[in-house]
Amino acid sequence: MKYTTLPHTDIKVSKICLGTMTWGEQNTEAEGHEQMDYAVDQGINFFDTAELYSVPARPETSGSTETIIGNWFKKTGKRDQIVLATKIAGPGPYTAHIRTDGYAKHEIEDAIDKSLKRLQTDYIDLYQLHWPERNTNYFGKRDYQHDKSEQWEDNFNEVLRTLDEAVKSGKIRHVGLSNEVPWGVMRFLEESKNHNLPRMITIQNPYSLLNRTFEGGNAEVSMREGIGLLPYSPLGGGTLSGKYLGGKKPPKARGTLFPNFIARYKSDATVLAIERYAALASTHGLSLAQMALAFVNDRPFTTSNIIGATTMEQLKENIDSINITLSEEVMKGIEKIHSEIPNPAP
Template identity: 65%
Template structure:
């Protein structure tokens, strides 16, 4: 395994982060425990979850993933071996079953206390804001959503002040953002600077070789402000495994069970790019999965690459990507496809 640190902290984290959002729906508690056992043995010490999980979000599965992690901590006593990240759900219809109002002091207090209880721990190493209250172009929205441009932005001061209280109590160690824009990220950084409040150390946004929009604006923010990307959906919800090519929809796969999750990655441009990337991987004796993940692993603005799997064979392949070094020739070929079909997935 390769390691780095959460920016501006002394927390050493693996470059591969274990994503957990299928545990409690597509995966059982036993599956989740097996994945954590294997990942930790393989050197993965960074786990990411959220109060929202498992997905799709429903009242019945709310908090299920955190509970599975909590029972594993209790069973194994491995809490001190893991850098644990979780998130408070943002507002909107999708989370109406959790609470109303999105990101505010009352909701943050409620969310952290409940997560700590489910996780059976006294502290969370990295606490993230899952998405903003205001409408932004995330979750498959390519362009700025002008119909939400008049929405009031978050109360950044209230949010950071509330999180600071939890840091002082030792219940969270550091804070991060997720599904944010350059404006939103800089607003948090400026507010923190102006009021001596904690600055976000990471931002968890989607990134893959068919969805490289982070490079437009956000990558510069990452590098100049030292706020590392935690890349999620690096396999584009499994599309970059190649398993959905040629009209395939494997039984039990996420795309088969929940087709809306992969819809944003299934346009003609995306599928053509995936075919070309697959040809590059085959020519160089690696899998498309390994190549796709290895590309993310080597980016200078990436702190950790969040992988997720429903099968142990997938988990092993994903983690093994850390041992794949892409040659200059392979990187050149990847850039050739990107030039021909830039960012085909929104």
């Protein structure tokens, strides 16, 4: 395993982060525990979860993933070996069963306390805002369109002050963002600098061979301000394994069970890009999944690549990507495809 540190801290984290969102829906608790056991044996010390998980978001399974992790901590006694990240759910039609008042002070406090209880721990290493309260471009929206009817009012300072109280109480150590855009990142940094409030140290956004929109603005913010990317969906919802090519519907796969999860990866341009990346990988004796993950692992703004799996076979292949260094020839091939089919899956 390779390691780095969370920006602006001395906390060492593995370059591969174990994603957990299927535990409690597609995966049983026993399977989640098996994945954690194996990941730790391979040197992974960084887990990411959320109060929303497991997915798809349903009242019956809300918080189930955190509960599974908490039970593993209790069983193994390994809490102190893990850097733990979780998130508060942002506002949206599919999260009303969790909370209804966005990032209001009472919602953040409630979310932290409930996560701590489910996770059976006294502290969270990295606490993240799952997505903006504002109407902005995320989850399949490529471009920003201003909504004049939006009711949101600037509350960056208020949110940070609430998080500051949680830091000072010892409930959380550091804070980060998810599904955020450059304007939002810089506003949070502005409030932190001007009012001596907690600094956002990471941003968890989609990033893969099919979606490199992070490079359009957030990458510069990341490099100049020291905001580490925790890329999610590095395999494009599993499509960059190639398992859906040719119209295949693998049994028990997320895209088979929940087609909406991979809807944005089904365009003609996206399928063509996947086919071309698959051919490139094959030419160089690589699996498509490992080539895709190795590309993300090696980006200069990547702090830790969030991988997820529903089978142990997938997990082993994904973790092994850390041992792959892409050749100059492979990188040229990737850039050629990207220049001809840029960001087909927003």
